[in-house]
Amino acid sequence: MHMTISRREFIQYGVLLVPAPRMIAHIKSQYFQHGIASGDPLQDKVIIWTRITEKGTAKEKVYWEIALDEQFTRIQYAGNTSISQQSDYTVKVDVNGLSAGEQYFYRFKYRGQYSPIGKTKTLPNSVGINGMQVAVVSCNNWEDGYFNSFRFLSTKQDVDVVLHLGDYIYEYGTGEYGNPVVDRKNFPGHEIITLGDYRKRYAQYRTDIDLQALHASKPFIMIWDDHEIANDAYADGAKNHQSNEGDYQVRKQAAIQAYLEWLPVRARNAQEMRRSFTVGNDFQLLLTEQRATARTCQLRETDKAFFDSNRSLVGGSQLEWLCDELKASKATWKFIGNQVMFTGYKVKQGFKSPKVNDWWLGYPVEQKKLVDFLSNEQVQNVVFLTGDHHESFVLAMHKEDAYYTYKRTATEKPLAWEFLTPSITSRNGDRLSAEEIVTFEEMLHDKSVNPHLVYGDIKRHGYLLLDIYADRLLAQYCYVDNILTRDASETVLKAFELGVGDFVVREV
Ligand SMILES: [Fe+2]
Structure with a gap:
């Protein structure tokens, strides 16, 4: 049963320090x-x-x-x-x-x-009065640190399901992407390319006792992102795939085969990764495949083909499926399990721009089709749950924002909301100086730059805990204070509430 009282305590006290849970007995079989x-x-x-x-x-x-x-x-x-x-x-x-x-x-x-x-x-037939709790996670890079958040999650009795939004493994060779102060070395030591390589990398990740503990205690709903294949993957290539690394399609198929072997998903191929989970009239969770089947090459905004109508991230048939599902859905909440940022944010001149070309914003024609659909059909209570970005954001998506302008504020009724989960370990702003972090976060929260931004944190690691009730959502950002060793404590730093049909996400 759920223990709503403990969750209420989180809200009441705002910040509640949780000590490191007891080590879970690791049965050596x-x-x-x-x-x-x-x-x-x-x-x-x-x-x-x-x-x-x-x-x-x-x-x-x-x-x-x-x-x-x-x-x-x-x-x-x-x-x-x-x-x-x-x-x-x-x-x-x-x-x-x-x-x-x-x-x-x-x-x-x-x-x-x-x-x-x-x-x-x-899954239940309804969320019931106690609600359902979904832990939203992504981006656990071996060489960036210890998966402490997975250990904390494994001990939480209230968590019904873990939604993993991708970057479950990273493909790099040792030292190419990670934190050199962490004593964790990839196996194999080289960039993974063959089926044997991908299998060995999954096998290594699955020796992690915190990841094992989480898998043993909760069911996962999963979708891959790029690093399960290679950085910035698209249907016919990837930024981290070079011509001397063999045929990309062979590599991609090897990566997909290893993923399907090693993870508890029902899909038998990349097409079947697109799927839907429904809990009565309360919610529907829709997952689309955004890397391997239909995505065309990332382009810069200055490229003249940027606005070509044949460029795609999910592709025509998936988009049609997604829209059909959204339109037909009888569920109050419609969650889109999303690999890459949908809404986006802006940075002032002088700040390092995020990789917008890999986001939905990098595929403006397709993004606009979905935005127009949500607007024209007046689909209500749409919430994007997004990984990939390694940082925590809560954003309001307005119709006009498809053009990357952000003129509307988060207090005006948006078309949809977007919650980004931070990385479990993968690098974010954590390695900037304290001064740089403050400057960047102040700029982010500048209403003249990002009026649609509710919350942004660029330096912490952890996950998003989402309580789904029939009439409201509670979104809690849970962070660990350390990923460099297994000695960590956890804090619920921010919590937000969104009621059905609300114009604003309220911090609680
Ligand atoms: Fe990642």
Whole structure:
């Protein structure tokens, strides 16, 4: 059950320091060294996942079971599944016939040895009076630090599901992108390009005990961003793909194959990453694939092809699907699980501009189509949940802002709202001087520059905790004070509330 009282305390006291949670017992199982996971929960099904560390033979089966209790006295379903080199010895079972809004326990058995026990939950039919809590995360770079936020999240009983918006791994070689003061080195040490490379990188990330703890305790809903393939990926290339690194399509397919093997998603290919999750009349979460299937090359605003109508980020058929879903949705809240910034913000002259060309703003014709649709159809209560940017932002999106002008203020009724989650570890303004950070944040909050900005923080790491109620949202920014070691505490620094049909997001 939810403990709304504890959440109210967060609001009441504004800032509440939470001590580092007790270390979760890390069960060393010879055959299950990459842990267990669950994902893509629906009302009646959920994917359960593991990987067999030993290279077994095709004849050997992996036993799985899912129960209503941790002692496995009330087993609901069980079965055997095979493993193979073709799927890198990963095991994925789509367990069907489950009850809505129910907590389940699952485990695997191989050569007589049990895996650790995982906990998961199906989607409910309504958020109920206690609401539903979604943790929005993105951008956990191994060489930038420790995934302390994942450990904190793993201990939060109220979190129903983790929404991971991408950059689950980074493709770089050691020392190319990270913080040299952190004693964490990528494996393999070179930039990952082949299927074997991508598999090894996932295997390395999945030895992280904080990430393992989070996977073991909550179901994930996931979408990839660029670094699961290569920096600034688009359908036919990537900024971090050079001609001496082989055929891009081969690399992309390898990256996608490894992702689909190693993560608890139902999709069998890139096209199926586009999907929808609905909780009764309360909310619908729509995810689009924004990197591998339809995105055309990023261009600068000064390029004469910038405004070409055939340039796309999600592409015609996905955009049509998204609009159809939004139009038909009976749900109060419509969340768009989004990899890259939709609304954007401006910087004054003299400040380093963000990478706008990789955002929706870099595809102005397609962005305008979605903005016009939201405006013409008067779709209500649309909220973009966005990763990629590594920094925390709350923004109001107005019709006019599609042109990157920002003339309207956050107190006028917007078309949509956008909440960006900070990175778990990936670098942001954290490595600027304290003075530079203050100057930049003051500029951001200058109403003559960004009248639509509600909140912006460029230096902290953590995640966004979203409480969804039938009539309101509560968005809490949770930050850790340290990513350089595993010794960290967590603070809920900012909380915002948005009621159905509200003109403003209120800080609470
Ligand atoms: Fe990232």
